[in-house]
Amino acid sequence: MQFGMSEEQAMIVNTTRAFVETELYPHEDEIERSGRMDMDLVRELQGKAMAAGLYAANMPEEIGGAGLDTLTWLLYEKELGRTNYALHWTAVARPSNILLAGTDAQKERYLYPCIKGEKWDCLAMTEPDAGSDLRGMKASARRDGADWLLNGTKHFISHADIADFAICFMATGVENTSRGTKKKITAFFVDKGTPGFSVRDGYRNVSHRGYTNAILEFDDCRLPASAVLGEIDQGFDLANTWLGATRLQVAATCLGRADRALQHALSYAAERQQFGQKIGKYQGISFKLADMALDLKAATLMTWEAGWKFDQGTVTESDMSMAKLKATEMLAFVADEAIQIHGGMGLMEALPLERIWRDARVERIWEGTSEIQRHIISREMLRPLDA
Known part of the structure; x- marks a missing residue:
């Protein structure tokens, strides 16, 4: 392991720090006071981040990202971390890498628009009664012919208010393990505006003002089979692999x-x-x-x-x-x-x-x-x- 940075790593660190200090620091006070991100400002900063080559930098180069190795990505994340969380996460978005597990059609619909800054994603796992215990979740999905029906509640879902879609983890059965009965879990893409899917304001938070959380509610939300991300009942392994x-x-x-x-x-x-x-x-x-x-x-x-x-x-x-x-x-x-x-x-x-x-x-x-x-x-x- 080398302890010194390469020329490329030093350039990324310097570019990111300069962007944070010049473009993001000036907006911290306003976001702290208002507790919200103005979307016109987000779009402005988003364009500047893209011009600087900092947007979606966690994604592979061949699909429009920066193709950073993990260590270089962490050096970049450290520099972004200096400023208000809402500012760096929204204006310099890093789409969830779990999107890379999608089919070609899913990548066209969800991944590539996120890389281009046309869409935002959010991950929905946590529930009021299932935080650290992911396999204890109650929100469920059941088959209804060729479709799936989703029911239940998720909360603490970061930036779901601006996300165009959610990647939702739902219980789809049970299995017996050496540690007792556990839920089988499947991940689904759920577009905002889908009937039966609603997004409510979450809780006021002492940390990371402007970086909102939301409550997601599912009431017989009908999804086609094509909405499944990864394999049915393999959502737990999918999360462990990609997250x-x-x-x-x-x-x-x-x-x-x-x-x-x-x-x-x-x-x-x-x-x-x-x-x-x-x-x-x-x-x-x-x-x-x-x-x-x-x-x-x-x-x-x-x-x-x-x-x-x-x-x-x-x-x-x-x-x-x-x-x-x-x-x-x-x-x-x-x-x-x-x-x-x-x-x-x-x-x-x-x-x-x-x-x-x-x-x-x-x-x-x-x-x-x-x-x-x-x-x-x-x-x-x-x-x-x-x-």
Whole structure:
């Protein structure tokens, strides 16, 4: 594993950071105040992201993406992660790579328009009574002749309000396993406007203002057989195959925000004077800076290693869980310490620190809670011992 960036990686990092600082930072305050993204602004920024070659960069080059390897993609995600989540996710969209599992006809209808910026997708898994326990979902799909009828509710569905379609995971039967009866799951494409499918406003969220969530309701929503993504009853394997790297994406964006918070804290410690000298001279502050830098570097190395191993085909579930767990908990620590160093000013909206602090909270919950990540890590440790 090489620890230095290639010329191409450095160029991508510099281009992405310049775009974030020039095009996205200026709009943060307005989105924080309003809690919404103006679609005219989204379209404007979307065009600029495309011109810069940053749009849909996670997609293969042969279908219009940037064709980044996993490690380079994570370097890019770190730079995007420095800014408001709604800004970078909406204006610099990265379509879900599960769309690559579709048929040729499905790619024409869903994948390619997302890459061109003509459509947005959203993933619908979580339910009011089934969060971490995906196989405990109650929303279901049953056959009705050649069609499927979908019923049930999904919630916490990110940016479903602007999405043109949802990729919905529904229970389609049961099976007996060594751990008891489990739901069989199938994934479906559901277009907005399909009869029986409705999207309601979700919950007001303390984290990531402007990045909305929604409630999806299905009431005898009829879909043709062609709406099935992947194999029938194989949705759980489909999700595990295509969505595993999302934990690394979360880790990478956390690195960007933590680095921004640390730089603010470092600058303040070098400039602020109390009792006749710069506060960075006091061990109470300087040791905080050292601990913040130490934690950030550890999380960075774990994330880059997992990304590198992903491309080598040697990454494990534990590798990705460790990166996600460490980076999300590190961000919470760094954001909190950065505010402490700034004192009362750290909580003022004049600085991005209070936003970074608020935004950090959700990272330990979505894409698998910290407890789930610890379960995955310990399970992988114990399994060779038959424990």
